[in-house]
Amino acid sequence: MRTGKEYLDSLRDGRKVYVGGEIIEDITSHPKTRGYAQAIAEYYDLHLDPEHQDITTFIDEKGNRQSMHWFLPRSKEDTIRRRKYADFIFRHFQGGIFTRPPAGMNVVMYTQVDDQAPWAENSRFKGAERDLTGNIQRQWDEVTTKDLAISPMFVDVQYDRGRTDALGETPMLSIVEERDDGILVRGWKAIGTSVPFVNHILVGNLWRPGQTPEQTIYALVPVATPGVTVVARESRAEPDADPYDRPLATIGDELDAMVYFDDVLIPWSQVQHIGNPDHAKWYPQRQFDWVHLETQIRHCVHAELMVGLALLLTQSLGTSSNPVVQSQLAEMIRFRETCTAFMLAAEETGFATPGGLFKPNNIYIDFGRAHYLENQHRMVNMLIEFCGRGVVLQPTKREMDDPYIGPKLAEALRGSEISAVDRIKIFRQISERFLTEWGTRHEMFEKFNGTPLYLINLLTLQRTEYHVDGPLTQLARDVLGFGDTADLGKRAQEAEKLSHYANVRFQPQYARDQDVHEGYIGNIAKH
Numbered sequence: 001m002r003t004g005k006e007y008l009d010s011l012r013d014g015r016k017v018y019v020g021g022e023i024i025e026d027i028t029s030h031p032k033t034r035g036y037a038q039a040i041a042e043y044y045d046l047h048l049d050p051e052h053q054d055i056t057t058f059i060d061e062k063g064n065r066q067s068m069h070w071f072l073p074r075s076k077e078d079t080i081r082r083r084k085y086a087d088f089i090f091r092h093f094q095g096g097i098f099t100r101p102p103a104g105m106n107v108v109m110y111t112q113v114d115d116q117a118p119w120a121e122n123s124r125f126k127g128a129e130r131d132l133t134g135n136i137q138r139q140w141d142e143v144t145t146k147d148l149a150i151s152p153m154f155v156d157v158q159y160d161r162g163r164t165d166a167l168g169e170t171p172m173l174s175i176v177e178e179r180d181d182g183i184l185v186r187g188w189k190a191i192g193t194s195v196p197f198v199n200h201i202l203v204g205n206l207w208r209p210g211q212t213p214e215q216t217i218y219a220l221v222p223v224a225t226p227g228v229t230v231v232a233r234e235s236r237a238e239p240d241a242d243p244y245d246r247p248l249a250t251i252g253d254e255l256d257a258m259v260y261f262d263d264v265l266i267p268w269s270q271v272q273h274i275g276n277p278d279h280a281k282w283y284p285q286r287q288f289d290w291v292h293l294e295t296q297i298r299h300c301v302h303a304e305l306m307v308g309l310a311l312l313l314t315q316s317l318g319t320s321s322n323p324v325v326q327s328q329l330a331e332m333i334r335f336r337e338t339c340t341a342f343m344l345a346a347e348e349t350g351f352a353t354p355g356g357l358f359k360p361n362n363i364y365i366d367f368g369r370a371h372y373l374e375n376q377h378r379m380v381n382m383l384i385e386f387c388g389r390g391v392v393l394q395p396t397k398r399e400m401d402d403p404y405i406g407p408k409l410a411e412a413l414r415g416s417e418i419s420a421v422d423r424i425k426i427f428r429q430i431s432e433r434f435l436t437e438w439g440t441r442h443e444m445f446e447k448f449n450g451t452p453l454y455l456i457n458l459l460t461l462q463r464t465e466y467h468v469d470g471p472l473t474q475l476a477r478d479v480l481g482f483g484d485t486a487d488l489g490k491r492a493q494e495a496e497k498l499s500h501y502a503n504v505r506f507q508p509q510y511a512r513d514q515d516v517h518e519g520y521i522g523n524i525a526k527h
Contacts (some may be wrong), residue, residue, distance in 0.1 A: 001044070001048060001057070001067050001147050002040030002044060002147040003044060003067065004040075004042060004043075004044045004045040005041070005046045005050060006027045006044075006477070007040060007041050007149070008038075008041050009039060009328065010148075010199055011027055011028050011037060011197065012026060012028060013222075013223075013224040015027075015165060015223045015224045015228070015230065015285075016195045016222050016228065016229045016230065016233060017229075017230040017232065017257075018229070018230065018231045018336050019032050019033060019196070019232045019233075019234070019235055019255065020097065020232075020233070020235060022527065024196070025218050027196050027197065028259075029235070031239050031240070032235035032237060032253075033196060033197075033237075033252075034252075035237045035251055035252025035253065035255055036194065036197055036237070036251075036253055036255065037197055037237050037248070037252070038252070039098065039140065039151070039195055039251055039252050040101065040102070040194075041091070041357070043089070043102065044067075044147070046089075046092065047067045047068075048123040048154065053065070053122070055068070055085055056068055056085060056088070056493055057089050060089075062066070062328060065148075066144065066424055067102075067147060068081075068085040068103070068148075068187075069103040069107070069108060070107045070144045071085070072110065072113070072114075072357055073321070073357060073358045073359075074356060074357060074358055075117060075358050076347060076350055076358055077111070078358060079245065079347050079350060079360055080347060081136075081463075082298055083105070083343070083347070084266065085296050086103055086104070086297045086298070087297055087301060088299075088440075088447070089101060089103050090297065090298050090301040091301060094247075094248060095301055095302065095304075095305040096250070096298045096301045096302055096305075097248050097251065097433075098194075098444070099193065099254060099295075099298065099442065099445050099446075100151075100193040100194060100254070100291075102149045102150075102198075104151055104291060105151050105152060105193065105194075105198070105276070105289055105293040105294070106143070106149070106289075106296070106503075107290035107294060108138075108150070108152040108287050108288065108291055109139075109140060109150070109202065109204055109287070110287070110290045110357065111283075111286045111287040111289070111353075111514065112136050112140075112206045112272065112287065113136060113137070113140045113291065114134045114353050114355035114356075114357045115353065115354045115355050115393050115510065115513070115514070116133075116137060116355075117133075117510075118279065118283065118439055118510045119135075119136060119218065119272050119273040119279075120132040120133045120134075120135070120275045120455045121134075122210075122272070122273065122278070122279040123273050123274050123275055123276060123279075123449075124212075124213060124274070124275030124276045125178060125274070125275060125276070126178055126215045126299065127178045132268070132271055132272065135269060135270070136272055137330060138269065139220045139270070139272070143200065143220075144200075144356075146378060148198075148199040148200055149198040149199050149200075149325055149355065149452075150198055150199065150200045150202050150220070151192045151193055151194055151195050151196065151201055151202065151285070152192065152202045152204060152257060152288075152291070152414055153189040153190075153192035153195070153199040153201050153202065153203055153204070153318075154189075154204040154205055154206045154216075154284060154288075155189070155190045155191050155192075155203065155204075155206060156170070156172040156188075156189065156190050156206075156208070157170050157172050157175070158172065158186050159172075160192070162367060163210075163211040164209040165210050166210065167208055167209070167210035167211055167212070168210060168212050168215070171187050172187050172188055172189070172190075172213065173185055173186070173187040173188060173189050173190055173203065173217060174186060174187050174212070174214045174215050174217075175214045175215075175217060175274065175340075175510055176263065180334065181267060181268050182265050182266050182268050182270070182272060183217070183219075183265075184263055184264070184266075184270075185217060185261050185263075185264050185266060186261055186262065186263050186264070186377070186410060187330040188258055188259065188260050188261075188365065188427040189201075189203060189258065189260055189261075191257070191258060191261065192256065192257055192258055193256055193445075194254045194255055194256075195223070195230050195232065195255070195256075195257040196225060196230050196232050196255055196257060196526065197255070199222065199223060199499075200220050200222050200223065201220075201221045201222075201223060201228075201259060202218075202219075202222060203217055203218060203220075203221055203304070204218045204220045204280075204284055204287070205217070205218070205277075205280040205284060206280070206284060206285065207277060207280040207281040207284070207353065208236070211280060212277065213274075213275040213276065213277060214273040214275075214278070214280070215277075216273075216274060216276055216277050216280050217266075217271075217273075217419050218271070218274070218284075219266045219270050219271045219272055220270050220272070221264070221270060221496075223268055225264055226264070226482075227261065227262040227265075228259060228261060228262075228264055229260045229261075229262065229265055230257050230259050231257060231258045231259070232255045232256065232257035233255065233256055233257065233415070235253045235255060235487075236249060236253045236436075236437050236438040236441060237250075237251075237252050237253040237438075238250055238390060239250055239252075242396070242397045243399075244396075244397035244428070245396050245428065246427075246432060246438075247425075247428055247429055247432055248280070248432045248433065248438060249432065249436070250389070253438065253441075255341075256439075256441075256445070256450070257310070265431050267273040268456075275462050276427075277378055280297055280325030280398075282507050282508060282510075282511035283510070283511055283514070284525050285459065286362075286511070286514040287460060288451070288454060289349070289359065289362040289365065289514075290359075291345070292362075292365050292369060293360055293365055293453065294444075295369060296343050296346070296365050296368045296369055296372075298340075298344065298502070299339050299368070299369065299372040299376075299446075300339045300340050300343055301380070302372075302376075303332075303335055303336035303339045303340075303372070303376075303379070306332060306336070306379050306380070306383055307329075307332050307336050308430055309380070309383060309426060309430060310332055310383050310386055310506075311329065311330075312426055313383070313386050313387065313411055313426050313427075314329065314431070315416060315417075315418075315420045315428060316415035316416055316417075316423045317386070317388075317390075317415060317416070318415070318416040321388070326384070328385075328386075331382070332379055332382060332383075335375055335379055336367035338371055339368060339372055340341055340372065342364050342365070342367055342368025343360075343364075343368055344405060345361070345364040345368075345414075346360035346361045346362075346363075346364035346365045347360050347361075348361075349361040349364060349516070351361065351516055353513070353514065354510075354514070356386045359514075361516055362463070362516065363460065363463075363464055363516060365461070366439075366459055366460055369451070369456055370453060370456045370457060373446060373447065373453045373456070374447075374448070374453065376443075377442055377443075378414055378442075380434050383430060383434070383490070384434065386429065387427060390423075390427045391427050391430055391431050391435065393423065394424050394427050394428055394431065395409050395413070400424070402421070436525060441503055462503060463515050464516070467505070479486065496522065
């Protein structure tokens with residue numbers, strides 16, 4: 001395990017990073033970036049603190065102590081252990097203000113490490129055949145041994161989605177040339193989280209109709225590789241503000257980014273897979289199941305924080321005994337408990353993967369994330385309604401400390417058994433999280449970068465046995481007295497084959513093995 005200082009030193013590697021139009025020479029010291037860099041340095045040091053080592057570390061097969069962000073769960077008990085670790089990390093960082101610390105991104109390699117053969121076996125080359133066998137394991141050994149931070153970049157630039165042949169016209173990352181020493185690539189990857197602050201980019205694809213073999217690339221690329229340029233959005237960090245006034249923006253900003261590859265050479269040893277769009281069609285979404293599990297844990301922490309803020313706020317305002325308010329509080333509590341129930345159900349109905357990992361049920365993970373996205377905005381609005389005008393008018397720390405106006409504000413704004421200073425803290429926290437540019441980024445992240453709601457719902461149908469002649473319709477068919485439904489099933493299959501999108505019926509076995517399919521409905525009944 002590395003120290004926070006070693007992490008910061010690793011970022012001073014000559015990487016080329018734009019933030020809001022400015023080239024950042026040293027992201028560890030620049031006002032726009034130093035806050036988050038320091039926060040992740042603290043994250044690494046947290047794993048070295050003996051007080052927390054039982055929850056933040058584990059002993060690997062070689063007898064070495066490692067960070068839990070590399071822990072591969074082999075049983076339900078291991079999965080619970082990982083959940084408690086992620087819960088601890090999100091709580092430590094102010095209730096999950098950072099959406100994807102290393103613990104939430106390193107897991108994108110779990111599926112690859114678990115089932116490595118298809119990545120090499122399904123690669124397709126234009127020139128001489130290459131054997132990529134062993135690359136993923138060597139890369140895994142490197143990132144775990146050096147305790148590196150990685151960020152997945154699978155999303156490609158937007159284009160004319162009305163034409164399936166338009167994807168080939170976009171400037172997305174593509175192979176320019178296959179050489180003896182590696183692949184030469186050029187183009188954009190559209191978005192990744194905290195890319196300026198990681199050591200390696202895990203390049204990949206989430207398949208779209210029209211994707212070409214040249215655009216199908218999976219590789220682990222150091223950020224400081226010549227020709228790699230990171231273009232991050234404008235920073236919302238406010239490092240010089242008073243933490244009382246800006247309790248979150250003063251800590252830093254995670255920074256999402258695009259990356260341009262300008263004729264970048266990726267050695268064959270860093271390549272995981274190339275040239276086969278069908279592989280991208282069936283497999284990589286499973287990589288993000290592990291990321292989405294971390295997301296589900298974060299959602300539970302967020303939901304609990306909202307409930308806690310609501311209870312403290314209504315008590316301070318003296319409205320907690322109002323029947324309407326009590327009904328709304330009960331609804332928020334139910335929201336939190338439902339989010340938790342989906343997470344526990346995912347653990348309880350988990351299953352063994354081809355490589356022997358214990359994978360929480362991805363269907364319940366998706367259901368849980370969908371529930372959060374469908375209801376989170378309503379919960380936030382409820383919380384803001386509890387605030388009333390207090391969320392609009394919040395005196396600053398300087399005003400509260402002013403010898404003349406400060407005492408008068410303290411008298412006017414004190415609450416039920418709470419000081420004005422502490423009461424304003426509640427309003428400040430709610431305002432920062434949900435009403436500022438800094439906070440709005442989090443809502444947009446959950447809606448889009450964590451997979452849009454419509455796609456979560458679509459994946460449910462693409463990756464499970466929900467078919468007209470499948471187990472989910474068996475009871476209805478029995479009640480209706482339907483006999484032979486072969487024609488109905490055949491007709492449905494013909495319609496499914498015409499679709500561009502992935503369907504569980506026609507997945508290769510290596511992809512089917514990654515999901516809960518056979519007997520899924522029966523498994524639900526048993527639990």
